[in-house]
Amino acid sequence: MPKIPAATGQSTRVGVDGGRALQSYQPLTVTVDIYGLHMLPGSSPSNQFMGWTFADPDGKSAAGVARDLMIQLCEYTLHLDDFERLLGQEPL
Numbered sequence: 001m002p003k004i005p006a007a008t009g010q011s012t013r014v015g016v017d018g019g020r021a022l023q024s025y026q027p028l029t030v031t032v033d034i035y036g037l038h039m040l041p042g043s044s045p046s047n048q049f050m051g052w053t054f055a056d057p058d059g060k061s062a063a064g065v066a067r068d069l070m071i072q073l074c075e076y077t078l079h080l081d082d083f084e085r086l087l088g089q090e091p092l
Helices: 062-077
Strands: 017-023 049-055
Touching: 049 062
Parallel strands: none
Antiparallel strands: 017 049
8 A cells, every 4th residue: 555655744554545426317227126115104215325434544444334234224315124133243
């Protein structure tokens, strides 16, 4: 991993960030298969999702980050009930 000299006063940490965006004219449940899950009563799915990730050397594994993005999609965009059981345990 390349390092920036500390003498410059800049951080020696190199970061990577990323994002995922989904957008549709219709609700995302038309594009995203919800595997027979049900939406929370009274909710309606959004037609867009934006998820961002930021690198941290002490942060989560790639699997942990992917799980977090799936939680954001299921909970805040699709408003799904009981989706956690499909995600399994959080990786270390």
